[in-house]
Amino acid sequence: MTTLGILGGGQLGRMLAMAAARLGIDCHIYCPDAGSPAARVSAAATVAGYHDEGALSLFAEAVDAVTTEFENVPAATARFLAARVPVHPSAEALEIAQDRVAEKSFLNGIGIETAPWRSVDTLDDLNAALDEIGPRGILKTRRLGYDGKGQVRLEGPEDATEAFAAMAGAPAVLEGFAAFEREISVIAARGTDGAVRCYEPGENRHSEGILRTTTVPAQIDAATRNAALAMAERIVSALDYVGVIGVEMFVMEGGALLVNEIAPRVHNTGHWTLEGCAVSQFEQHVRAVCGLPLGDPARHSDAVMENLIGNDIDTVPALLAEPGAALHLYGKGDARPGRKMGHVTRLRARVG
Ligand SMILES: Nc1ncnc2c1ncn2[C@@H]1O[C@H](COP(=O)(O)OP(=O)(O)O)[C@@H](O)[C@H]1O
Ligand SMILES: [Mg+2]
Structure with a gap:
């Protein structure tokens, strides 16, 4: 056992x-x-x-x-x-993903593009960074951000003082604002034998920095899809990674891909795999970290996953009555605003 x-x-x-x-x-x-x-x-x-x-x-x-x-x-x-x-994943992989500067340096170092960025420790750093990478940007704490927390948008240099104050002295990074066409993610897995398996890229909608829905497949052409999968494979191989990782990407006009961030764990945008695939991201991760062979990530259905955030929990009676709705509740007590309470996945016949 x-x-x-x-x-x-x-x-x-x-x-x-x-x-x-x-x-x-x-x-x-x-x-x-x-x-x-x-x-x-x-x-x-x-x-x-x-x-x-x-x-x-x-x-x-x-x-x-x-x-x-x-x-x-x-x-x-x-x-x-x-x-x-x-x-698994290793302390080294955790260290890279925990610090936005280490993460972006790693990605750029293996030839993967990100939004332009600068390390920001002082207000002078921020003003210089705004000069260099343009007036619109997002200032993020280097560490411990999630669900859009620890981030401030800047529309121009006039926002610098207030944005810097919002970091409360924490080391930060300024990112240029990426005017993306869509956001996608690749859920990739790598086994102890080095085998890599990727799920179909999903298309992600956020509001207020929190994921609302993931739709599979993403509306991207074959070349962009293949580039996204190749990027995820390059990342897990360069990290000598074992387990599932989520790679968040921005699709720019014309199809260029920027990596936003990597999450060294199963990922919210992979929850659809519970119903959409024979082997979910969760089983795939367990297989990888226990040294078992990876499973087939092919999807048998298309899917839309919707997060239940805060008061969305009030829709549970309707979701319980909805044919085809696969409901997951996380057993959290208090439905605070912005808190992920559960999710629901709806399958559709696979197209393509
Ligand atoms: N440089 C950027 N340009 C445009 N939008 C961004 C940028 N960085 C983040 N966002 C938006 O904010 C969301 C959350 O940011 P992210 O860096 O992924 O933080 P978190 O760690 O909270 O997930 C992203 O999914 C995207 O919608
Ligand atoms: Mg994110």
Whole structure:
């Protein structure tokens, strides 16, 4: 019997644990919060901090492999565990994805384009960066941003002082505003044997920095699709990555692709694979990090995944009554504004 340890206790861990169960694998959740969504569907749970070496040692002894469902697990935690048990993704991959400057430097270093960017530690840095990369941009904290948090849009140099103040002293990065035609993502998986499998790119709509819907397939031509898949493959190979990764991209006019960010874990834009494919992103990740062969990522259906955010939870009675709606609720108590409470996927006959 295999036991997979998962660092983090949110909905991604919950869906990983359910996929693992289908393969006869037990999960042990390690997370600082008691009663987490993932712990409530898992065989075992440890409630302790990510720097608690005593608890981490016991956790390492109790599991056969470790993964993460949360990209801000301290790299030191992954490193501590990796001396005791296989850990994927690696501390190095986490470190790159946790810092927007390291991430963009890595991407540019392997020949992948991003929006133009500059590191910003002072107001002078910001003014110089605005001069160099144009008046419109987005200032983002280097670390710990998610769902659009830690970001401020600038329409011109007059917004600099206020935007800089909003970073509250945190190191930041200015990105040029990408006037994209659409946003897509590639969910890619790489196994311990180096095999890479990618799911069909999905097209993503955000509002207020939060993902609302993913539609599969994305409305892109074959050349753009193939370029997107090749980029994802280049990224996972360069990272010597094991597991599932989400690669967010902007499609520019004419089809050029910029990578926005990489997420070293299963990804919200891959939730449609639960219904759309024989092997979901969650099962694929479990297979990869447990050293099993990867599964077939082909989709049997097209799909639209819609997030249920905050008060959207009030539509659950209607969704329960809707034929064909595949509803997932994460078991979170309080429907705070902006909080991801669940999602619903609707399949369509596959076209193309
Ligand atoms: N440089 C940019 N140009 C235009 N839109 C952007 C840019 N950066 C981010 N966005 C928009 O904001 C969303 C969230 O930004 P992202 O960097 O992915 O942060 P998070 O870590 O919160 O997901 C993106 O999906 C995109 O819609
Ligand atoms: Mg993002």
